[in-house]
Amino acid sequence: MTIQLEMVMVGYCCWWFAAGGLLSRSRKLSKSITGPIEDLSARVKVISAGDLTQQPVIQANELEVQALSEGFEQMVTHLNELIAKNKKKRSTGATQNLRYCRLRLILTSV
Numbered sequence: 001m002t003i004q005l006e007m008v009m010v011g012y013c014c015w016w017f018a019a020g021g022l023l024s025r026s027r028k029l030s031k032s033i034t035g036p037i038e039d040l041s042a043r044v045k046v047i048s049a050g051d052l053t054q055q056p057v058i059q060a061n062e063l064e065v066q067a068l069s070e071g072f073e074q075m076v077t078h079l080n081e082l083i084a085k086n087k088k089k090r091s092t093g094a095t096q097n098l099r100y101c102r103l104r105l106i107l108t109s110v
Contacts, residue, residue: 036060040069052076052083 039058054076058069 032061033065036062036065036069040065040072043069043072047072047076052080054080 036058043055043058055073057066057073060066060069
């Protein structure tokens with residue numbers, strides 16, 4: 001073989017290995033993004049079904065995906081706080097309404 005042909009073959013082999021390495025890295029990067037997003041999508045379905053239990057933040061290598069996951073869990077925490085406040089208001093309002101009705105009943109019977 002001539003030197004030129006050998007250089008072409010070596011160059012082709014190097015390119016082939018480099019392309020394979022890039023493809024492998026591309027797959028890993030894709031999985032590092034799509035895996036957590038799929039987990040987050042499943043979490044959204046659970047939340048939309050009404051399950052507001054606190055869950056650990058989904059770990060991700062990409063900052064944007066990690067921030068999105070943390071945002072969802074903060075949202076769940078805030079929703080639980082709002083629900084608790086609403087229950088407390090309803091309870092307090094019902095108690096006050098009951099007191100008012102009793103007072104009115106006492107006043108009308110006197």
